[in-house]
Amino acid sequence: MILRVQLIQRPEVDFAALLSLGQTALGRSLARKVDASPIECSDTERYLACLADLRPVDGDQLLMHAAATLLVVGHDLDLVEVVQASGLACLLADTKVRGVQLGIFTGSLLAWKECLTRSAKQTVSPVMREFAEKCRIALVAGGMDVFGHLEITPLDTLLLE
Numbered sequence: 001m002i003l004r005v006q007l008i009q010r011p012e013v014d015f016a017a018l019l020s021l022g023q024t025a026l027g028r029s030l031a032r033k034v035d036a037s038p039i040e041c042s043d044t045e046r047y048l049a050c051l052a053d054l055r056p057v058d059g060d061q062l063l064m065h066a067a068a069t070l071l072v073v074g075h076d077l078d079l080v081e082v083v084q085a086s087g088l089a090c091l092l093a094d095t096k097v098r099g100v101q102l103g104i105f106t107g108s109l110l111a112w113k114e115c116l117t118r119s120a121k122q123t124v125s126p127v128m129r130e131f132a133e134k135c136r137i138a139l140v141a142g143g144m145d146v147f148g149h150l151e152i153t154p155l156d157t158l159l160l161e
Helices: 017-027 034-035 045-052 059-065 077-088 109-119 126-141
Strands: 002-008 067-075 089-094 099-107
Touching: 002 099, 002 126, 017 045, 034 045, 045 059, 059 099, 059 109, 067 077, 067 109, 067 126, 077 089, 077 099, 077 109, 077 126, 099 109, 109 126
Parallel strands: none
Antiparallel strands: 002 067, 067 099, 089 099
16 A cells, blocks of 8 residues: 655756746747746646747657656555556665655656556556556646546455445
C-alpha cells in the first residue's frame, strides 16, 4: 500500500532570462501565444508553451525538458515493486517504522507520463495503479496537468460475505 505521495520538486524557470534572451535572439516573445490566451497556466505549462513557440515539435518531446520529483512513503515490498516497474530514477530509504520505506522518485515529465500510462491499465498490479493515481493527483495539484485525459483503472474491490 502506498501511504503518502508528495510533490517535492517541480520545474523552476527563470522567465525573465528566458524571455529576455529569446526576444534578443529571435526578435519576438516566446510567451506571446500563452500570454494572449485567456486560460490560466501554471509555470510548467507556460514554460512548455514557450518551448513550443521556440520550435514546433511533438508535445512529448517538450515533456523531456521539464522534470518533477515525488516523495513516496509506502510498504517496503510495494515500493520495491514500484521501483522495478516504474522506470523512474529512485532512491529508497528505510524509515523508523518497520516495513515502511521512503522513496524519492525523479523523472522528466515524459518519463512520468509513460510510467503513469503504463500503470493505469487493468492488467497492472493494484500497487502500481494506486501509485499511478496518487502520483497523477500530486502532479496535477502541483500545476503539471500535462497528461491529458489519463484515467486510472479503479482498483478491484473484494466483497466478503
